[in-house]
Amino acid sequence: MYEGLFLIDNTHASMEWDNVVKHIHDILQKNGAEILKTEKWGEKKLAYKIKGHKRGTYLLIHFNTKSGAITAIKRDFQLSDYIIRSLIVKDDKIEEVSQIGVIEPIPARNTGATPEIKDAELLEKTDMAINVTGEA
Amino acid sequence: MSKKRFNRTSKCRFCRMGVEELDYKDTQNLVKLTTNQGKLFSRKRSGNCAHHQHSVKLSVKRARFMALLPYVA
Structure with a gap:
Protein backbone atom coordinates (compact mmCIF):
# COMPACT_ATOMS: atom_id res chain seq x y z
CA MET A 1 0.00 0.00 0.00
CA GLU A 104 -10.17 20.81 5.59
CA PRO A 105 -7.89 23.75 4.83
CA ILE A 106 -5.92 24.97 7.82
CA PRO A 107 -7.83 27.65 9.74
CA ALA A 108 -6.24 31.08 9.71
CA ARG A 109 -5.98 31.35 13.48
CA ASN A 110 -3.57 28.45 13.71
CA THR A 111 -1.15 29.77 11.14
CA GLY A 112 -1.10 33.27 12.55
CA ALA A 113 -1.55 32.98 16.28
CA THR A 114 0.60 30.09 17.47
CA PRO A 115 4.11 31.37 16.67
CA GLU A 116 3.64 34.35 18.96
CA ILE A 117 2.85 32.26 22.03
CA LYS A 118 5.72 31.96 24.47
CA ASP A 119 7.46 28.62 24.77
CA ALA A 120 6.11 27.49 28.14
CA GLU A 121 2.54 28.26 27.15
CA LEU A 122 3.06 26.65 23.78
CA LEU A 123 3.94 23.28 25.24
CA GLU A 124 0.87 23.23 27.43
CA LYS A 125 -1.38 24.34 24.63
CA THR A 126 -0.01 21.81 22.19
CA ASP A 127 -0.47 19.08 24.74
CA MET A 128 -4.10 19.99 25.08
CA ALA A 129 -4.63 20.48 21.39
CA ILE A 130 -3.11 17.16 20.45
CA ASN A 131 -5.16 15.39 23.09
CA VAL A 132 -8.32 16.83 21.66
CA THR A 133 -7.57 15.67 18.15
CA GLY A 134 -6.43 12.32 19.46
CA GLU A 135 -9.71 11.62 21.15
CA ALA A 136 -11.73 12.73 18.18
CA MET B 1 6.55 9.87 52.35
CA SER B 2 4.91 7.36 50.08
CA LYS B 3 6.10 6.84 46.54
CA LYS B 4 2.74 7.91 45.15
CA ARG B 5 3.57 11.56 45.74
CA PHE B 6 6.26 11.41 43.11
CA ASN B 7 4.27 9.38 40.64
CA ARG B 8 4.46 11.60 37.59
CA THR B 9 3.50 10.67 34.06
CA SER B 10 6.94 10.32 32.62
CA LYS B 11 6.04 9.01 29.18
CA CYS B 12 6.18 11.22 26.14
CA ARG B 13 3.00 12.85 24.90
CA PHE B 14 2.54 10.50 21.96
CA CYS B 15 3.05 7.44 24.16
CA ARG B 16 0.37 8.76 26.49
CA MET B 17 -1.98 9.28 23.58
CA GLY B 18 -1.19 5.91 22.08
CA VAL B 19 -0.06 7.33 18.75
CA GLU B 20 2.23 4.92 16.93
CA GLU B 21 3.58 6.99 14.07
CA LEU B 22 3.11 10.62 13.15
CA ASP B 23 1.78 11.73 9.82
CA TYR B 24 3.60 14.24 7.65
CA LYS B 25 0.28 15.53 6.30
CA ASP B 26 -0.91 16.62 9.72
CA THR B 27 0.70 20.04 9.42
CA GLN B 28 -1.33 21.66 12.16
CA ASN B 29 0.21 19.46 14.82
CA LEU B 30 3.67 19.32 13.29
CA VAL B 31 3.90 23.12 13.41
CA LYS B 32 3.60 22.88 17.18
CA LEU B 33 6.69 20.67 17.34
CA THR B 34 8.87 23.27 15.63
CA THR B 35 10.17 26.67 16.70
CA ASN B 36 9.09 29.97 15.19
CA GLN B 37 11.96 29.64 12.78
CA GLY B 38 10.78 26.21 11.70
CA LYS B 39 13.50 24.30 13.52
CA LEU B 40 12.72 21.07 15.33
CA PHE B 41 12.45 21.11 19.10
CA SER B 42 15.11 19.06 20.83
CA ARG B 43 14.18 15.80 22.45
CA LYS B 44 14.78 17.41 25.83
CA ARG B 45 12.55 20.34 24.97
CA SER B 46 9.69 18.38 23.44
CA GLY B 47 9.86 15.57 26.01
CA ASN B 48 9.44 12.92 23.34
CA CYS B 49 10.79 9.41 23.66
CA ALA B 50 13.33 8.18 21.14
CA HIS B 51 10.78 6.40 18.99
CA HIS B 52 8.46 9.36 18.65
CA GLN B 53 11.25 11.89 18.23
CA HIS B 54 12.44 9.87 15.22
CA SER B 55 8.90 9.87 13.93
CA VAL B 56 8.59 13.63 14.40
CA LYS B 57 11.88 14.20 12.63
CA LEU B 58 10.86 12.08 9.66
CA SER B 59 7.43 13.63 9.26
CA VAL B 60 8.67 17.21 9.57
CA LYS B 61 11.28 16.54 6.93
CA ARG B 62 8.73 15.01 4.60
CA ALA B 63 6.40 17.94 5.14
CA ARG B 64 9.24 20.33 4.34
CA PHE B 65 9.99 18.55 1.09
CA MET B 66 6.39 18.94 -0.04
CA ALA B 67 6.42 22.64 0.95
CA LEU B 68 3.83 22.05 3.67
CA LEU B 69 6.28 23.36 6.27
CA PRO B 70 9.12 25.83 5.76
CA TYR B 71 12.78 24.91 5.88
CA VAL B 72 13.46 28.42 7.18
CA ALA B 73 10.77 30.82 8.29
Missing part, protein backbone atom coordinates in the same frame (compact mmCIF):
# COMPACT_ATOMS: atom_id res chain seq x y z
CA TYR A 2 1.49 3.27 -1.08
CA GLU A 3 0.50 6.85 -0.61
CA GLY A 4 1.51 9.47 -3.14
CA LEU A 5 1.22 13.21 -2.64
CA PHE A 6 1.56 15.29 -5.76
CA LEU A 7 2.09 19.00 -6.07
CA ILE A 8 0.54 20.18 -9.30
CA ASP A 9 1.22 23.33 -11.26
CA ASN A 10 -1.64 25.74 -10.63
CA THR A 11 -2.03 26.90 -14.21
CA HIS A 12 -2.71 23.34 -15.33
CA ALA A 13 -4.76 22.52 -12.24
CA SER A 14 -7.22 25.38 -12.78
CA MET A 15 -7.49 24.96 -16.55
CA GLU A 16 -7.61 21.21 -17.06
CA TRP A 17 -7.95 19.45 -13.73
CA ASP A 18 -9.56 16.32 -15.13
CA ASN A 19 -6.78 15.90 -17.65
CA VAL A 20 -4.14 16.19 -14.96
CA VAL A 21 -5.83 13.59 -12.75
CA LYS A 22 -6.21 11.28 -15.73
CA HIS A 23 -2.56 11.81 -16.64
CA ILE A 24 -1.45 10.78 -13.15
CA HIS A 25 -3.78 7.80 -13.09
CA ASP A 26 -2.46 6.73 -16.49
CA ILE A 27 1.13 6.81 -15.27
CA LEU A 28 0.21 4.73 -12.24
CA GLN A 29 -1.87 2.23 -14.18
CA LYS A 30 0.77 1.91 -16.89
CA ASN A 31 3.11 0.64 -14.20
CA GLY A 32 0.58 -1.85 -12.92
CA ALA A 33 -0.79 0.08 -9.96
CA GLU A 34 -4.27 -0.32 -8.59
CA ILE A 35 -5.71 3.01 -7.47
CA LEU A 36 -7.64 2.89 -4.22
CA LYS A 37 -8.45 6.47 -3.46
CA THR A 38 -7.96 9.92 -4.98
CA GLU A 39 -8.40 13.05 -2.96
CA LYS A 40 -7.98 16.68 -3.93
CA TRP A 41 -6.73 18.99 -1.22
CA GLY A 42 -7.24 22.12 -3.21
CA GLU A 43 -5.04 25.10 -3.80
CA LYS A 44 -2.58 26.03 -1.09
CA LYS A 45 0.17 28.53 -0.53
CA LEU A 46 3.57 26.86 -0.55
CA ALA A 47 5.88 27.28 2.43
CA TYR A 48 8.64 28.35 0.04
CA LYS A 49 8.98 29.00 -3.68
CA ILE A 50 9.55 26.00 -5.91
CA LYS A 51 10.74 26.82 -9.42
CA GLY A 52 9.06 30.21 -9.12
CA HIS A 53 5.72 28.79 -7.99
CA LYS A 54 4.22 30.38 -4.92
CA ARG A 55 0.99 28.39 -4.90
CA GLY A 56 0.11 24.87 -5.90
CA THR A 57 -2.63 22.26 -5.84
CA TYR A 58 -2.16 19.05 -3.90
CA LEU A 59 -3.48 15.66 -4.91
CA LEU A 60 -3.37 12.63 -2.63
CA ILE A 61 -3.57 9.14 -4.10
CA HIS A 62 -3.56 5.80 -2.33
CA PHE A 63 -2.53 2.92 -4.52
CA ASN A 64 -1.28 -0.63 -4.50
CA THR A 65 1.56 -1.93 -6.63
CA LYS A 66 4.61 -4.15 -6.65
CA SER A 67 7.64 -2.71 -4.92
CA GLY A 68 9.71 -2.97 -8.10
CA ALA A 69 7.44 -0.60 -9.96
CA ILE A 70 8.05 2.34 -7.67
CA THR A 71 11.31 3.50 -9.26
CA ALA A 72 9.69 3.60 -12.69
CA ILE A 73 6.69 5.46 -11.33
CA LYS A 74 8.88 8.03 -9.63
CA ARG A 75 10.87 8.63 -12.80
CA ASP A 76 7.72 9.09 -14.86
CA PHE A 77 6.43 11.68 -12.42
CA GLN A 78 9.70 13.56 -12.52
CA LEU A 79 9.42 13.81 -16.28
CA SER A 80 5.86 15.06 -16.16
CA ASP A 81 5.21 18.72 -16.92
CA TYR A 82 2.18 19.03 -14.68
CA ILE A 83 3.82 17.87 -11.50
CA ILE A 84 6.14 20.14 -9.59
CA ARG A 85 6.95 17.69 -6.84
CA SER A 86 5.85 14.27 -5.69
CA LEU A 87 6.35 12.14 -2.61
CA ILE A 88 5.56 8.44 -2.44
CA VAL A 89 5.48 6.83 0.98
CA LYS A 90 4.88 3.23 1.89
CA ASP A 91 2.08 2.88 4.38
CA ASP A 92 0.80 -0.51 5.44
CA LYS A 93 -1.97 0.82 7.61
CA ILE A 94 -3.63 3.79 6.02
CA GLU A 95 -6.21 4.73 8.59
CA GLU A 96 -8.94 7.24 8.93
CA VAL A 97 -7.05 8.76 11.85
CA SER A 98 -4.25 9.85 9.56
CA GLN A 99 -6.62 12.21 7.80
CA ILE A 100 -7.06 14.56 10.77
CA GLY A 101 -6.45 18.16 9.92
CA VAL A 102 -5.83 17.47 6.27
CA ILE A 103 -9.11 17.37 4.44
